[in-house]
Amino acid sequence: MTTVQRVQPPPPAAAIRPKVVARAGLYAVLGANVCVVTIFFFQAGLGSNALILLGRLAGLYGALLMAFQLLLVARLPWLDRRIGMDRLTSWHRWVGFGVLWTLVTHMLFITFGYAQLSSLPPVDQFVELATTIEYVLRAVVALALIITVGIVSARFARRRLSYETWHFIHLYMYVAVLLAFSHQVAVGTTFTTSATATAYWWTLWGAALGSVFLGRVVLPLRRNLRHQLRVSAVVPESDNVVSIYVTGRDLDQLPARAGQFFLWRFLTRERWWQANPFSLSAAPDGRQLRLTAKTAGDGTAALRHIPVGTRVFAEGPYGAFTTLHRTRPDTLLIAGGVGITPIRALLEELHGHAVLIYRVATDRDAVLYDELRGLAAAKGTELHLVTGPATPDKLAPEALARLVPDVCERDVFVCGPPGMTSAVLRSLRELGVPRQQIHFERFSLAG
Structure with missing residues (x-):
């Protein structure tokens, strides 16, 4: 028997992988900000007891992690194409637990530190801080919200909740961010003692919240207004699988690649509020997009009945599962x-x-x-x-x-x-x- 050996083309030239570049960039950003926050902490002075100082430092690190957590789920295209939404969301989850524990540490150390100075029992000291110092009660509410989100994000709870319920509860994290930031502005040592540190924190929070607004609001609205997506055909592939073809304007300018997915909203009276993630089942050709879904409940079962001509609001494209x-x-x-x-x-x-x-x-x-x-x-x-x-x-x-x-x-x-x-x-x-x-x-x- 003669064996025909296929000649392998040479591998592509060695280069730094996009995923490595993106990860290194994120690590560098976080590391640099940790250094800056630490410098500002020491510049603010060490005039309190050790517990209060450690509590303040934990609070600063918690605020920094909270801002970094927002960046991870901002759905910025440059990061998403190189790392992928699934990994960014997983990192967001673990950073969230870091936020939880640093802020719990902040609360406990501050409370016990002031209790040591006042000779009050820790519980009485906590109540006094929350009721007499402006904006501390906001921080307590923020921490309660963060603990609630942390509990529902734990695996044992997440498996028992529908995605819609979990997502609705998770939105309260934005309320917690605003409450925590207002607390930091009002009583944070770096805000009250250093104009440079104040400018830094305003810039940090502005960049974090601005990234979320850009990635989750501005870009989806801009793309959908430009492309005007509509259902052009609904094709049953089998008893429980359906393909939906979507057309629109200037689709050759939509930065979608094979392997990516969108969050699709079909703007009918019954489905406009539901966003479902479906991958493209055909490589984008500049003329139409295709998604193919298998029945996994009432929502996906109803896809085969979507009228042709239905307007579509698509968030994306997302994912790093590409030939890049x-x-x-x-x-x-x-x-x-x-x-x-x-x-x-x-x-x-x-x-x-x-x-x-x-x-x-x-x-x-x-x-x-x-x-x-x-x-x-x-x-x-x-x-x-x-x-x-x-x-x-x-x-x-x-x-x-x-x-x-x-x-x-x-x-x-x-x-x-x-x-x-x-x-x-x-x-x-x-x-x-x-x-x-x-x-x-x-x-x-x-x-």
Whole structure:
């Protein structure tokens, strides 16, 4: 038997990866501001006892983390395309716990520090501070709101709440930010003793809140006013899957890439208030956008009944699951269930040899499979449909190595249900695929 060996094109020139640049930038911004805040703290003087001083420093760090937390969820395009909404939101969550603990520390140390000076019991001292010093009560309310948001964001609570309920409660974090900032302006040592520090804090909070306003209000409104999106076709793909085509003006100027997603609002009387995240299921071509959704409840079931011509308000595009992050000339694409939608769009855009593994329970669950076969044939892609129950794992390391012997030489894009994605990532690590070659999107709403 004669073996035909495919000649590999040379890998792309070495360069600093966009994700590394963005992460380093965020770390540098945070680190620089920590240094500045610490300098201002010491410049304000050390005229109190140790507990009060530590409490003030904890409060300053808590305020800084709160501003940084806002930046992480501002949905600024430059950060989102390089890091991805899912990771930014995960970092936002962990920074939120940092905010919680630094502000709790601030409250406790300040209370015990002043109790030490006044000889009052800590509880009585806390009540006196809250009722006699202007704006301290606002800080107490802010901390109560932050604790409430922290509790509902913990995993045990988050799993029991609908996204809409969790999101509504989470909006109170903005109220907490404003209350905490007003407290800092009124009684914060750096605000009252240093004009330079005052200007710094106003600039910091202005930049943080301005970023949120820009990314979450200005850019979505501007893009939707420009592009005037409307539903142009609703195409059932199967009994429980539907594709929706969207057209508009100047779509060639919309900065969307294969692999990204939008938060879609279909402006009917029943659905205008619902924003659902759906990936593009076809590479943007400048003429139309397509999303493909599987029924997962009443909301998605109603998508097939949306009238043609319905106005659409789309926030995005979001996500770093794009070819921007490729490091190798060849690619392995692994999709599970309806996670095939961004993978199918990526396949359309990719150059170089690709292998696509599509994991589903049964053949009937293979969404857009006819399209995949045609696209794979046109591009010379190896297409593997892997069916069967979740156990045993058919994408275990040995199975992946048999299907794709050169897996370690490829970029790997993974999208599917969280359980499948986690299992595939473990298999890739066991096979020794370098971390920088693994790109994944967890098929769930960020947050």
